[in-house]
Structures are given as C-alpha cells and as structure tokens.
Amino acid sequence: MTSDDASAGWDAVAERFAALRSDVGSDIVLHWSRQLPRGGAVLDIGCGTGVPIGTCLAAQGFALFGIDPAPRMIAAFRDNVPEATAACEPAETSRFFDRRFDGVVAIGLLFLLPEAAQAAVIARVGPALHPGGRFLFSAPRERCDWEDSLTGRRSWSLGEAGYGALVEAAGLEMAGCHRDAGGNDYFDAVAVEA
Template sequence: MPTDPSEGWDALAERFMQMRSGVGASLVRDWAIAQLPAGSAIVDVGCGSGVPIAETLIEAGFAVSGIDASPRLVAAFHARFPEAPVACEAAQLSAFFGRTFDAAVCVGLIFLLSKVDQAALIGRVAQALKPGGRFLFTAPLQACEWPDTLTGRLSRSLGQTAYAALLDAHGLSLVASHSDEGGNHYYEAIRPRDPEPHTRQSTSHG
C-alpha cells in the first residue's frame, strides 16, 4: 500500500496555510541573528509554504532553502519565494541539495515522524551542517504521544534525554533550549568544529 511522504499534510495544505499563525517566527529570527553570521545559508526543514519561518529569515537577510514533502505546500513556497531553492521530498530521505548549510531549522515536523524517521532526519541534518553549524528544532521537552489536531495521525516526542542521545550519536551536541510565545519547546544543537590538526614534529635518530 503506498504511503504518503507528507504524513497527511498535502491533503490538508490549504487548511494548514489558513490556520498557520506567526507563533515562533520572532524566536527563530532572533536566534538566527544572534547565532549566525549575516547572510548565512539556512535550510528550513519541513518548510511548508514558507510562512512564517522562511519568510522572517529571508526578511532578515539569510539565504534560505526549503524542504517539504507536500507538493501543494512546496508550490506555495516557490510562488512566494521564487528565488529560494525548494525541494519536494521527505526530509528524512533528502540529500539536502547535495550541499552543506550554516544552520538548519525544523519547526513543527520532527514529532510527526516515527522514531526511526526522526533518527534518520537528525542524521541527514548532521550531514548537511558545516562544522560549527547549528540545528534548531521543535518538540516537547518530555516524552509523550498525542493525535495531531489536523491529520489525526499520531505525533510523538522522544523527550530531551532521547533527543540528546540521538544528536550525540550523529556528531551533534545539544547546547540550549528555548520556548516561544506559544509555549513550544525548541532544542538547539551544534556540530562542533573540526579540531585543528596537530603539527607533526619530525624526529631524528642518532
């Protein structure tokens, strides 16, 4: 039986776009401005139509690319931001444009996925981040499950301990947590910079 890579969201794209509020946009913008150099390349994972997250980052001068599994939401993103690269594909399977980014944001997506796909997504993000790159994503602090209000599908947060372990397994470090005006919890991780190579000293034997 065929599966829906968008986890039910493509069929509800119009309704989702009508309902999506601006909650979280100011937090993501302020975080990006504080943590990243001006004009940094950011990939919006689960970008939807681009409103409000990609929109506020583009307005702040960042170079944003988007990934989403819903054809309808990707079409809306492209119509709104024709200069921004966008790919219609499942994030946990994406090659992330075959490039690396200074940061990745993932708002409202990871907890829609199975535990296996959440781990795969974190792995894909880790591969797509430059050394020193940052990853900001939303999921509840505690481990829990609940039915999504729009799709009716099961959502699941793995909780802080599990997310920290998954991040560590893929070479990322959980460094901070944040909360937006709607009470949504954000995890912030970083890919440590590569250590400076040690200078190899030659030795002579007499």
C-alpha cells in the same frame, strides 16, 4: 489518504494548515538566526508554506533552501519565498541539495515522523552542517505521543533526553532549549568544530 502518501496527509490539509499557521515562534527563529553568518545558507526541513519561518529567514538575507513532501505546501513556499531553492521530497530521503549549511531548521516537523525516521533525519543533519553550524528544531521536552489535529495521524516526541542522545550521536551538542509564547519547545544544537 493512502499509505503511499509521501506527505503523510499534509498535502490534503495544506490550505487548512496555511489558514491556521500563526507567527508564534518566529521570534525564537529570528533570535537563533542572529548567531549565523550574514547571508549564510539555511536549510528549512519541512518548510511548509514558508510562512512565517521561511519569510522571516529570507528577510534577514539568508540563502534559503526548503524541502517539504507536500506538493501544495512546496508550491505555496515557492510563491511566498520566491528567492529560495525548493524541493518537494520527504526529509527522510532528501539529499539536502548535496551541500552543507550554516543553519538548519525543522520547526513542527520531527515529531510528525516515526521514531526511527526522526533519528535518521537528525543523524543526517550533523554532516549537512558546517563546523559551528546550528540546528534548531521544535518538539515537546517531554516524551509523549498524541493524535495530530489536522491529519489525524500519530505524533511522537522523543523527549529532551532522547533528542539529546540523537543530537550527540550526530556530532552536535545541545546549546539550549527555548519555549515560545504558545508553549512550544525549541532545541538549539551546534555542530562540534573539528
């Protein structure tokens, strides 16, 4: 694994990730998606293989857009969600398809990025949402760090207060926090209407 690996080690473990990924949390994403306009555009940042989040959203009729920096992950995403638009690129430098969305999800992604990169991604999500659009992302509510079990790289949660400040600075407001059956926390933020 080299330092120029845009996927931060995820391309090398794509098959293991796909084998271990469960549908835990898809019920939260499904509930969240019911607050979006029918057939609206949703961006999945760090879309991975598309299972279960992308397939869940596509089955609800959303126009899905996915980005992931791991070539193997994005290839699987294209296979699993063929109707989606996909790009192989890191969240930190993605142009988010040069458009706006009704919803943005980042499940299992932000805490994999260094703190500055997390802040940069959240800052860019605000302008990428239509007024009233929603942003759902997962991260522990506590401020903490740990070693990722698949890549061996550091992960960082900025905690509820840290994410709240970043969300507010991006022109969003927190609408709630949810916990799935696996104990994972999800933050739901709404783009402030002008």
